[in-house]
Amino acid sequence: MKIGQTRQTERDIQDNIEYRYLKVEIGKLQEQTKELRQELENQGLTSYKEKLAFLQDEQNRMTSEFSSITGNMEQLKVSINFDKDDLKTQYKNIEGRFKEQWAIKHGDQEAITEIDRLINELENTLMNYHTRKMQEINAKIYELWDKAYNGDDIESIEIRSEQESTQNNRSYNYRVVMKKNGKVLDMRGRCSAGQRMLASIIIRMALAECFSKGFGMFVLDEPTTNLDENHINNLSESLRR
Known part of the structure; x- marks a missing residue:
């Protein structure tokens, strides 16, 4: 019985030693795992922050451009409305005015043509008279x-x-x-x-x-x-x- 108990005790001691060793190793592995996880998390967070900062900069830039374009569009709308009102005043009854000016222009052209014809006839008459005289x-x-x-x-x-x-x-x-x-x-x-x-x-x-x-x-x-x-x-x- 004593021999058997001794062997059992040795086995228990050996198992206890091995347990402690494994516990220490597991602790080391857990610590390493924790460190690795922390490192990975830190690296991922930095990359995320950089990407986030880049995207925020892009968002700010695009927001600024959008605001500028929106402001320009508003100014253009105001200018267009002003020009429309101005054109309405300037071209009021434009069709009737155009017809009137068209008639005046063509009347003047016909008058000029007739005057040119009379001038040519007069010049020819004077030249013939001059030659004859x-x-x-x-x-x-x-x-x-x-x-x-x-x-x-x-x-x-x-x-x-x-x-x-x-x-x-x-x-x-x-x-x-x-x-x-x-x-x-x-x-x-x-x-x-x-x-x-x-x-x-x-x-x-x-x-x-x-x-x-x-x-x-x-x-x-x-x-x-x-x-x-x-x-x-x-x-x-x-x-x-």
């Missing part, structure tokens, strides 16, 4: 020169006209030319004082006859200045006729 005047100058001038160096004289046109005006330049040896030359600077005086008197007489028909009197101031006797007699005979 120049032909008539030169024919009379030719006739008077042939009767009054007894020289053979100048065959005839006439008035030449040259037209100058600008955008808003039309004018004519006139010059006296002579036909000499079959060539047409300007009389200015190429004739004597007597020839120049005779040409001046003849041109005046031609103009008077073409534009002053019905007048029986023609007055010349010292018409015979610089004329020789033959030309004076010929001129007098022309005036008498």
Whole structure:
């Protein structure tokens, strides 16, 4: 019995030692587990806090943008409403006003077209009249020169006209030319004082006859200045006729 009790006691002691050892080991494992759990929890909390902070920043940013956009939209609404009211005032009865202005515009265009047509007709009439009168005047100058001038160096004289046109005006330049040896030359600077005086008197007489028909009197101031006797007699005979 004693041997058996001894063995049992040894077994109990051994089991007690093993129990204590295992208890210590379990305690260590529990402590390690606790530490690991705490570490994991700490790591997870930090990551969560960082993510939460990031999301909160994004939320704040988007909220700020939304507020700004909302404010701008309100301002735009106010501006749009103001413009609508302004347009209603400006374009009140716009259809009737448009029709009125359309009628005025087209009426003005038709009037301008008609005026342009009349101006063109008047210009053409004046040009035709000018051409016809120049032909008539030169024919009379030719006739008077042939009767009054007894020289053979100048065959005839006439008035030449040259037209100058600008955008808003039309004018004519006139010059006296002579036909000499079959060539047409300007009389200015190429004739004597007597020839120049005779040409001046003849041109005046031609103009008077073409534009002053019905007048029986023609007055010349010292018409015979610089004329020789033959030309004076010929001129007098022309005036008498």
